[in-house]
Amino acid sequence: MMEELSRAVAAAERGAGRAEAVSVARRVLEGACGDDAFWRASLVLVHAGEIALAHRHWGAAVGVDRDVHAVLGGRIMLLRGEVCAAVRLLDGAVSRGVRPALRTNAVAWLARALVEAGELGGARAVLEDGHPRGAVLRSRHPDNARLDNAHPHAAVLGKRRPDSAKLDTGRPDGATFDTGRPDGARLGTGRPDGATPGSKHLAGAELCFARGWLLLAEGQGAAALDEFLDCGRLLEAGGVVNPAVLPWRSAAALAAADRGDLVLARICADKELVAARRWGAPRAVGLALHASALARGGDVVLLEQAIACLGHAPEALRARHDLAQVLLARGEVDRARRHTRQLRDHPQWTRAADVLASRLLRNDGESALSGRQRRIALLARAGRSNREIAAELSLTLRTVEFHLTAVYRKMGVAGRAGLRRAFVPTS
Amino acid sequence: MGGWAADPGHECPAALASGLLAAGESWTEAVEAAERALASPVCRENPWCVSWALVTLVCAGELVAADEHSLALLESHPGDHVLLARACLARCTGDLVTCSALLDLVRHNGTVEIRSAVLYWTVELLVARDELDAAGAVLLDDGLTGPLLLAAEAVVAMAAGRPRDALAGHLACGEALTASGVLNPAVLPWRSSASRAALACGDTEQALRLALEEHTAAARWGEPRALGRCLAAVAGASPPHGEDLLIYERAIRLLDMAHARWELAEVLCDYGDRLTAHRKQAAAGEMYARAAAVEIGDTVLRRRIDAATSGAAAREPVLTPVEAEVARLVCAGLNNREIAARLAMATRTVELHLTRVYRKLGLAGRRELRATRWAWLHRETLRTDREATGGGRG
Numbered sequence: 001m002m003e004e005l006s007r008a009v010a011a012a013e014r015g016a017g018r019a020e021a022v023s024v025a026r027r028v029l030e031g032a033c034g035d036d037a038f039w040r041a042s043l044v045l046v047h048a049g050e051i052a053l054a055h056r057h058w059g060a061a062v063g064v065d066r067d068v069h070a071v072l073g074g075r076i077m078l079l080r081g082e083v084c085a086a087v088r089l090l091d092g093a094v095s096r097g098v099r100p101a102l103r104t105n106a107v108a109w110l111a112r113a114l115v116e117a118g119e120l121g122g123a124r125a126v127l128e129d130g131h132p133r134g135a136v137l138r139s140r141h142p143d144n145a146r147l148d149n150a151h152p153h154a155a156v157l158g159k160r161r162p163d164s165a166k167l168d169t170g171r172p173d174g175a176t177f178d179t180g181r182p183d184g185a186r187l188g189t190g191r192p193d194g195a196t197p198g199s200k201h202l203a204g205a206e207l208c209f210a211r212g213w214l215l216l217a218e219g220q221g222a223a224a225l226d227e228f229l230d231c232g233r234l235l236e237a238g239g240v241v242n243p244a245v246l247p248w249r250s251a252a253a254l255a256a257a258d259r260g261d262l263v264l265a266r267i268c269a270d271k272e273l274v275a276a277r278r279w280g281a282p283r284a285v286g287l288a289l290h291a292s293a294l295a296r297g298g299d300v301v302l303l304e305q306a307i308a309c310l311g312h313a314p315e316a317l318r319a320r321h322d323l324a325q326v327l328l329a330r331g332e333v334d335r336a337r338r339h340t341r342q343l344r345d346h347p348q349w350t351r352a353a354d355v356l357a358s359r360l361l362r363n364d365g366e367s368a369l370s371g372r373q374r375r376i377a378l379l380a381r382a383g384r385s386n387r388e389i390a391a392e393l394s395l396t397l398r399t400v401e402f403h404l405t406a407v408y409r410k411m412g413v414a415g416r417a418g419l420r421r422a423f424v425p426t427s
Numbered sequence: 428m429g430g431w432a433a434d435p436g437h438e439c440p441a442a443l444a445s446g447l448l449a450a451g452e453s454w455t456e457a458v459e460a461a462e463r464a465l466a467s468p469v470c471r472e473n474p475w476c477v478s479w480a481l482v483t484l485v486c487a488g489e490l491v492a493a494d495e496h497s498l499a500l501l502e503s504h505p506g507d508h509v510l511l512a513r514a515c516l517a518r519c520t521g522d523l524v525t526c527s528a529l530l531d532l533v534r535h536n537g538t539v540e541i542r543s544a545v546l547y548w549t550v551e552l553l554v555a556r557d558e559l560d561a562a563g564a565v566l567l568d569d570g571l572t573g574p575l576l577l578a579a580e581a582v583v584a585m586a587a588g589r590p591r592d593a594l595a596g597h598l599a600c601g602e603a604l605t606a607s608g609v610l611n612p613a614v615l616p617w618r619s620s621a622s623r624a625a626l627a628c629g630d631t632e633q634a635l636r637l638a639l640e641e642h643t644a645a646a647r648w649g650e651p652r653a654l655g656r657c658l659a660a661v662a663g664a665s666p667p668h669g670e671d672l673l674i675y676e677r678a679i680r681l682l683d684m685a686h687a688r689w690e691l692a693e694v695l696c697d698y699g700d701r702l703t704a705h706r707k708q709a710a711a712g713e714m715y716a717r718a719a720a721v722e723i724g725d726t727v728l729r730r731r732i733d734a735a736t737s738g739a740a741a742r743e744p745v746l747t748p749v750e751a752e753v754a755r756l757v758c759a760g761l762n763n764r765e766i767a768a769r770l771a772m773a774t775r776t777v778e779l780h781l782t783r784v785y786r787k788l789g790l791a792g793r794r795e796l797r798a799t800r801w802a803w804l805h806r807e808t809l810r811t812d813r814e815a816t817g818g819g820r821g
Contacts, residue, residue: 229680229684232684241491263646263649263654264677264681266649267649267650267651267654267681267684270454270455270649271488271489273455274455274458274459274489277459278462278492
């Protein structure tokens with residue numbers, strides 16, 4: 001049985017043979033199983049998109065270790081869209097000192113839950129302090145990241161660390177290193193080689209992903225992109241290709257689209273879409289569709305498909321938010337309003353919905369942005385200063401300011417900060 | 428690769444995949460069609476279908492999928508087509524040893540339909556190993572025909588220092604490919620190669636135009652290796668105004684994403700040369716070191732890296748003796764006031780010397796100076812200095 005479970009885990013990491021993996025995991029969970037098997041089988045179900053099933057087994061589990069139960073529960077709750085419950089479970093586990101083997105996963109998932117809940121400060125604090133080498137994050141962000149944005153040549157000047165060092169930052173200390181599943185050695189359950197590469201790199205990848213997710217939410221697309229690419233490197237080194245484990249390519253596509261690099265965004269999104277369809281779990285497909293839609297400059301049909309695939313996952317709300325923005329940019333105010341109203345029912349999206357609603361009220365025909373205004377808006381959104389924009393487009397500073405004022409008025413945003421969260425349609 | 432329009436004899440997803448690959452527009456559909464073909468029992472029996480499906484996966488950069496499928500096929504339906512696909516895969520990831528071994532094997536088996544592709548890649552590998560005579564001999568093989576013969580001749584011409592012939596060859600090859608409906612640069616990046624040749628002829632304008640054209644086509648297909656390769660060509664043909672460095676960075680990121688180690692090593696080297704031209708020696712040194720670390724067994728490239736790094740070392744004494752002394756002391760951890768005291772000069776003079784050192788080595792400041800290869804190259808002297816400093820104090 002344990003051997004079968006190992007095969008199911010491998011299938012979930014490789015991203016092929018979902019039905020069989022699910023049936024194995026289900027059988028394991030229906031029988032009596034140890035903490036390790038419980039953890040691994042539940043994660044197989046989670047990756048396969050069988051959230052309801054995983055939730056049922058989680059609720060009915062008896063005699064499972066408290067930490068394992070809480071951390072897994074957090075993951076499941078997050079996927080069910082119950083963000084507050086996820087935060088409660090994970091925060092409880094992290095603050096009472098979850099054991100090292102689980103710690104990295106707990107910290108990474110807690111940070112993601114906090115980001116979904118809109119508590120970016122909390123997420124940052126968790127990633128900085130909750131992690132034994134909190135310095136990693138601090139050394140990179142936020143100041144360094146901003147510096148990198150401001151000086152694209154920074155990497156050229158020889159500051160870039162060699163790849164091996166880069167890989168290292170993602171990894172927690174040796175003690176917490178071998179996660180992905182709790183204490184296999186102690187439980188002595190069927191995984192003979194305690195340090196299979198998959199599990200070894202997985203925890204580090206989770207951390208990279210959580211950091212990237214936070215940076216993306218903070219509007220630091222460039223730094224987020226680096227984290228996601230690091231995450232991808234770690235996963236590939238561990239032979240994990242299934243986007244359902246960590247949708248790093250979709251996330252990288254979002255970050256690239258945020259910076260205006262639509263070509264890179266499309267590469268990542270398309271690759272993810274193919275891989276997600278291969279595995280067949282709807283959530284990963286939905287995330288990839290969302291990313292594809294943005295990489296194509298805001299495709300309404302793809303976004304609607306994405307929302308349908310995502311179901312109750314918190315990412316569905318983000319997709320809906322983006323859809324409302326795209327519709328607004330297209331001048332389809334009524335449809336945009338309908339989606340905005342649906343967003344408002346969710347506490348963590350109320351504020352974004354209000355911003356959208358006020359833009360809808362003041363909407364002065366965004367679709368009427370001229371080509372030059374659009375270019376300036378995109379550059380400003382990517383974090384360039386007026387002076388840099390003026391240099392890049394060979395305009396005077398005054399002209400740039402003039403155009404930006406028109407952009408703000410047309411889009412109904414209050415200023416640069418508002419622009420940052422707004423979707424600028426590419427023609 | 429001669430028969431793009433070849434009818435496999437039945438309506439099959441592999442034919443669809445190869446059509447989409449040639450047109451180079453619908454990446455997702457092409458990959459999914461190829462995977463459908465490899466899952467279909469009818470196509471698996473047909474070496475043509477297998478070949479097209481695998482080539483589509485490889486050119487789409489779906490290397491993991493291509494690897495798994497071809498390994499499975501080696502057991503169930505072994506054949507030269509599968510071996511060639513595996514050679515192609517090895518080439519993509521920069522495993523030139525495996526690639527060359529597989530190509531030799533397929534070449535001696537002598538399946539006619541795929542002979543052109545086998546011989547073309549053999550020529551490329553021989554040129555990379557600087558075995559021009561052997562490459563020239565392969566060119567005479569009757570099996571090498573069509574656009575691939577033109578491309579192979581151009582590759583040899585370029586290596587033999589005849590860029591004009593190379594340019595003409597690549598352009599002719601591109602014309603032939605376009606005529607047969609192959610518009611996808613992921614199949615054969617003839618414009619990048621032509622761009623390099625044009626650059627070697629001194630025709631920057633044409634080089635840039637070709638590279639930009641290829642970039643448009645590669646962006647349409649959306650595969651990072653092809654895109655990275657032509658971005659590097661764009662950067663190479665761009666004037667050194669600062670933007671070129673950013674383009675190199677993007678190219679390197681894409682090639683890294685695609686695991687395209689061969690192309691990556693080459694582009695790192697080009698980037699190093701460009702950085703040297705920008706007088707950023709320290710950063711250039713790092714790029715050469717990264718290129719050397721890729722280590723793929725490309726003799727020509729290896730020699731280029733060695734020449735560049737030893738050239739850099741030979742150019743090292745751009746620093747005057749005083750400047751070098753100041754730089755050394757900085758590396759040893761002294762501050763400006765201490766250096767001034769030791770060399771009996773004003774602090775202001777030390778600052779002036781240091782400014783010149785930074786400019787000459789292309790560094791931003793003290794921290795970078797301590798981190799560069801310059802410090803590493805002079806570590807012997809540095810150690811003495813530190814001892815001397817310690818001794819002076821003790």
